[in-house]
Amino acid sequence: AFFWLVSLLLASLIWFVSVQLSDRDDSELQFALLGFGAAVSVLLQEVFRFAYFKLLKKADEGLATLSEDGRSPISLRQMAYVSGLSFGIISGVFSVINILADSIGPGIVGIHGDSPYYFITSAFLTMALVLLHTFWGVIFFDACERRRYWCLGLVVTSHLLTSGLTFLNPRYEASLVPIFILTLGTGLWAFCTAGGSYRNVLKCLSCKQEDDSRVMMYSALQVPSED
Amino acid sequence: MITFMNNSDSEEEPCNERTSLMSAESPSVPSYQDGLQASEAGEVQAHRKRRTGSSRSPNNIADGDMSDSGVPVRESTLENEEEELTLKYGAKHVIMLFVPVTLCMIVVVATIKSVRFYTEKNGQLIYTPFSEDTPSVGQRLLNSVLNTIIMISVIVVMTVFLVLLYKYRCYKFIHGWLILSSLMLLFLFTYIYLGEVLKTYNVAMDYPTLFLVIWNFGAVGMICIHWKGPLQLQQAYLIMISALMALVFIKYLPEWSAWVILGAISIYDLMAVLCPKGPLRMLVETAQERNEPIFPALIYSSAMMWTVGMAKPDTAARGPSQQTWDAAEDGGENHRSPSHADSQMSETRSPVPTRPITSFEEPEEEERGVKLGLGDFIFYSVLVGKAAATASGDWNTTLACFVAILIGLCLTLLLLAVFKKALPALPISITFGLVFYFSTDNLVRPFMDTLASHQLYI
Numbered sequence: 001a002f003f004w005l006v007s008l009l010l011a012s013l014i015w016f017v018s019v020q021l022s023d024r025d026d027s028e029l030q031f032a033l034l035g036f037g038a039a040v041s042v043l044l045q046e047v048f049r050f051a052y053f054k055l056l057k058k059a060d061e062g063l064a065t066l067s068e069d070g071r072s073p074i075s076l077r078q079m080a081y082v083s084g085l086s087f088g089i090i091s092g093v094f095s096v097i098n099i100l101a102d103s104i105g106p107g108i109v110g111i112h113g114d115s116p117y118y119f120i121t122s123a124f125l126t127m128a129l130v131l132l133h134t135f136w137g138v139i140f141f142d143a144c145e146r147r148r149y150w151c152l153g154l155v156v157t158s159h160l161l162t163s164g165l166t167f168l169n170p171r172y173e174a175s176l177v178p179i180f181i182l183t184l185g186t187g188l189w190a191f192c193t194a195g196g197s198y199r200n201v202l203k204c205l206s207c208k209q210e211d212d213s214r215v216m217m218y219s220a221l222q223v224p225s226e227d
Numbered sequence: 228m229i230t231f232m233n234n235s236d237s238e239e240e241p242c243n244e245r246t247s248l249m250s251a252e253s254p255s256v257p258s259y260q261d262g263l264q265a266s267e268a269g270e271v272q273a274h275r276k277r278r279t280g281s282s283r284s285p286n287n288i289a290d291g292d293m294s295d296s297g298v299p300v301r302e303s304t305l306e307n308e309e310e311e312l313t314l315k316y317g318a319k320h321v322i323m324l325f326v327p328v329t330l331c332m333i334v335v336v337a338t339i340k341s342v343r344f345y346t347e348k349n350g351q352l353i354y355t356p357f358s359e360d361t362p363s364v365g366q367r368l369l370n371s372v373l374n375t376i377i378m379i380s381v382i383v384v385m386t387v388f389l390v391l392l393y394k395y396r397c398y399k400f401i402h403g404w405l406i407l408s409s410l411m412l413l414f415l416f417t418y419i420y421l422g423e424v425l426k427t428y429n430v431a432m433d434y435p436t437l438f439l440v441i442w443n444f445g446a447v448g449m450i451c452i453h454w455k456g457p458l459q460l461q462q463a464y465l466i467m468i469s470a471l472m473a474l475v476f477i478k479y480l481p482e483w484s485a486w487v488i489l490g491a492i493s494i495y496d497l498m499a500v501l502c503p504k505g506p507l508r509m510l511v512e513t514a515q516e517r518n519e520p521i522f523p524a525l526i527y528s529s530a531m532m533w534t535v536g537m538a539k540p541d542t543a544a545r546g547p548s549q550q551t552w553d554a555a556e557d558g559g560e561n562h563r564s565p566s567h568a569d570s571q572m573s574e575t576r577s578p579v580p581t582r583p584i585t586s587f588e589e590p591e592e593e594e595r596g597v598k599l600g601l602g603d604f605i606f607y608s609v610l611v612g613k614a615a616a617t618a619s620g621d622w623n624t625t626l627a628c629f630v631a632i633l634i635g636l637c638l639t640l641l642l643l644a645v646f647k648k649a650l651p652a653l654p655i656s657i658t659f660g661l662v663f664y665f666s667t668d669n670l671v672r673p674f675m676d677t678l679a680s681h682q683l684y685i
Contacts, residue, residue, distance in 0.1 A: 002634045005627055012673075016673065034683070094626070095679070098676075166684040
């Protein structure tokens with residue numbers, strides 16, 4: 001979360017400077033600068049995700065060398081998941097908490113001509129974004145680990161795409177639906193990257209069999225000693 | 228006057244009863260299972276050496292250093308184990324401190340956001356006599372700097388006074404001072420707080436009920452903090468009084484003075500703990516020379532209780548309620564005398580008198596928690612509370628400061644694990660917090676607001 005915040009800080013700095021240097025009255029320009037700021041922010045987020053990956057790798061090596069059996073207590077996949085989740089949470093919270101705070105107070109949504117579905121779509125978009133960050137985290141770390149740079153590029157592109165799609169608000173069918181499709185797709189990709197498969201799901205759902213086999217082995221071991 | 232005492236890190240001397248209780252217990256320790264105890268004592272001390280002792284702002288005591296006198300030899304042989312265990316349990320200690328700091332901040336932010344009283348300007352403390360209502364920016368800045376100088380010098384004077392009292396063994400005076408200050412916090416400030424909360428939610432309460440509630444709250448608090456009580460209750464009370472103190476500061480410190488004071492106090496903290504002639508460092512060293520605990524009442528201890536042993540063989544026969552009390556007593560004490568083996572405590576906690584001690588060996592490693600001074604809690608909460616109060620109604624700033632402070636705490640604990648001596652907990656966190664506050668308020672907020680108004684997501 002800290003890394004995400006720092007990236008946001010830098011992006012806001014860049015945007016702020018660009019706004020200060022530009023003409024305030026030109027609304028087209030301001031909107032374009034906003035788009036530019038958003039793109040810079042997305043890129044910086046990915047850069048910091050990479051930096052965090054490097055940091056975690058170092059920590060992982062340190063933990064591995066110090067532990068008894070040469071393996072670190074946390075696997076890289078768990079770290080990837082946690083990192084993605086925390087990026088998602090802080091990003092989602094930053095996007096939505098002011099809206100939530102405002103939603104308590106008295107008011108009418110969209111009275112000035114904006115969409116009356118602002119709150120509900122914000123909620124859905126935030127949810128999609130949180131999930132997406134989690135998935136991107138998993139895919140990103142795995143891609144960095146295995147040096148599959150095309151995966152990295154794809155993650156960055158999909159992030160840019162998501163952010164760009166939100167520019168189509170308030171035409172929600174054009175932005176919300178593709179974003180959700182993207183979320184589902186990225187979710188499946190992350191699931192496969194993390195080692196999941198159809199068989200795994202089935203095995204998980206019918207988890208009793210594994211215990212039975214272990215019990216059988218144990219009793220098989222015990223029989224001779226009892227004799 | 229009294230408002231300050233908590234702040235100026237009153238290192239407290241344990242009361243006479245407690246020292247006598249402890250010394251009464253310790254001779255009996257060797258009488259029980261000498262062999263087992265000796266080896267375990269050695270191991271425990273080795274663990275303690277490495278244990279992330281304490282990082283606290285005013286009262287920086289490394290728990291590990293307490294046992295320094297005992298076993299330098301063991302340390303060298305167990306160094307590798309130490310490092311590994313440091314890292315392994317370091318995360319646990321970080322979490323153990325995250326929770327109370329977060330709770331304190333939540334209480335403060337919730338109060339600030341809902342109760343109007345704490346954001347209204349109703350005068351200033353006598354420690355900040357210069358007003359900030361001046362028209363020019365330069366004058367305002369000058370006034371806030373002067374306020375800070377006065378405040379910090381009051382803190383320094385108080386701390387030095389306290390250290391002198393401690394050096395010359397005026398324990399009764401210190402103890403009385405601390406009791407008076409916690410009395411005021413627990414009764415007067417709670418009464419005001421409760422009154423304001425009731426006013427905000429328009430709930431009527433009659434005086435007899437109010438008296439009953441406040442009396443019970445305050446009396447139990449006094450007992451928990453200064454004497455014995457369940458560890459979690461004591462922790463809860465310490466969090467509450469830190470939150471109350473922080474609220475008082477947020478209300479009565481003028482805007483710019485508050486920020487300058489936060490910055491100045493982290494610099495002071497850095498110097499007081501790390502400089503050889505710093506008052507806090509002298510305090511820690513004096514306490515270590517005398518092998519005494521420094522602070523029963525003004526340090527938050529996240530440790531579990533299993534240390535000071537009741538080594539008598541019949542302790543196991545005591546009922547479970549006794550066990551909790553004994554356990555709580557240890558929780559209330561900061562000092563774990565090196566001679567006390569943890570095995571003794573585990574003996575008492577066993578419900579079955581005949582259970583062997585070895586079954587409790589593993590939890591031994593878990594007990595030594597981390598200690599953080601209440602001053603740290605207070606200033607962290609002041610920072611986050613001020614962010615919540617003055618950041619244009621924006622939650623992003625509050626959250627950013629919160630994350631920054633926690634990361635600072637994390638880094639401080641990491642440094643503690645590396646250096647293994649008392650460290651100031653304020654500088655890193657407050658620096659991060661201040662940087663994030665000002666940058667989020669001025670840079671990130673317009674960006675996020677503009678994005679949100681177009682419903683854009685990044």
